[in-house]
Amino acid sequence: LLHASVELRKKLIVDWIPACDLEDSSAKENPDAYKAAWKLLKGADGILVPGGFGDRGVQGKILAAKYARENKIPYLGICLGMQIAVIEYARSVLGLRDANSTEFDVNCKNPCVIFMPEGSKTHMGGTMRLGSRRTHFQVKDCKSAKLYGNKSFIDERHRHRYEVNPDMIATFENAGLSFTGKDETGQRMEIVELPNHPYYIGAQFHPEFKSRPGKPSAFFLGLIAASCRQLDTLIGNVPVKVANGVAMKKGCQNGKTKKPAKFLSGAVYGYCNGVHDEGNYCSWL
Numbered sequence: 223l224l225h226a227s228v229e230l231r232k233k234l235i236v237d238w239i240p241a242c243d244l245e246d247s248s249a250k251e252n253p254d255a256y257k258a259a260w261k262l263l264k265g266a267d268g269i270l271v272p273g274g275f276g277d278r279g280v281q282g283k284i285l286a287a288k289y290a291r292e293n294k295i296p297y298l299g300i301c302l303g304m305q306i307a308v309i310e311y312a313r314s315v316l317g318l319r320d321a322n323s324t325e326f327d328v329n330c331k332n333p334c335v336i337f338m339p340e341g342s343k344t345h346m347g348g349t350m351r352l353g354s355r356r357t358h359f360q361v362k363d364c365k366s367a368k369l370y371g372n373k374s375f376i377d378e379r380h381r382h383r384y385e386v387n388p389d390m391i392a393t394f395e396n397a398g399l400s401f402t403g404k405d406e407t408g409q410r411m412e413i414v415e416l417p418n419h420p421y422y423i424g425a426q427f428h429p430e431f432k433s434r435p436g437k438p439s440a441f442f443l444g445l446i447a448a449s450c451r452q453l454d455t456l457i458g459n460v461p462v463k464v465a466n467g468v469a470m471k472k473g474c475q476n477g478k479t480k481k482p483a484k485f486l487s488g489a490v491y492g493y494c495n496g497v498h499d500e501g502n503y504c505s506w507l
């Protein structure tokens with residue numbers, strides 16, 4: 223987030239929200255924390271749900287994703303945050319109230335996120351899908367492909383055991399959710415996007431792992447720009463270069479070179495508020 227904010231000359235304020243404070247149960251058990259959490263969430267220009275393991279705070283993260291989707295607030299879901307967006311969509315839009323990840327409910331009737339078939343079900347060690355894997359873009363005219371400079375594929379780093387259930391892809395896509403990035407088999411979902419939303423993107427990979435100062439990750443750049451209502455400027459002003467007969471735009475991270483001019487004039491860049499923490503949070507901005 224900081225890399226992207228510096229690049230776009232924006233002041234970053236990160237408010238960490240403990241996801242469980244957003245849950246209905248916290249309204250009774252800890253009403254002050256519940257009110258404070260919702261106040262922060264509702265004041266945010268953008269929402270990021272990061273990666274995570276285990277079920278603590280999952281319901282709160284689902285509520286945050288729902289809030290972002292329904293109120294058209296920019297949302298970036300990373301790994302678990304992407305799976306959360308998919309579960310939320312299944313519950314709210316497909317009407318599958320009990321949709322879940324088998325990480326949180328092994329016997330769930332509508333498993334929209336499942337244990338990856340090649341991993342061992344009985345051993346934790348060595349079952350994680352790790353490291354650099356290829357994502358192939360499926361849709362040309364989508365925000366995620368544009369942010370990566372309309373490349374046909376990208377390599378990003380992974381760290382997960384569960385994935386979107388391939389058997390449910392057609393159902394999701396018929397209901398308006400677009401899987402704009404898949405692995406080379408076409409069976410593993412890497413990027414999910416909601417086309418009719420200002421910025422609603424989930425990545426199964428971790429775009430933050432390859433972000434560097436001066437070379438921010440494309441999806442973080444997109445989140446910051448969308449949170450400042452300047453995504454069109456970012457995507458639209460990137461210079462066009464033609465390669466192999468296809469109109470290509472230069473990408474952001476993994477090849478970004480030019481800054482959109484508009485961000486340079488009259489922009490406010492201060493400092494990040496420096497808040498950093500770990501745990502089961504639903505965050506920010």
Ligand SMILES: NC(=O)CC[C@H](N)C(=O)O
Pocket residue numbers: 272273274275276300301302303325381382383384385
């Ligand atoms: N890194 C993550 O967010 C992992 C997400 C999820 N717990 C999985 O294993 O697939």
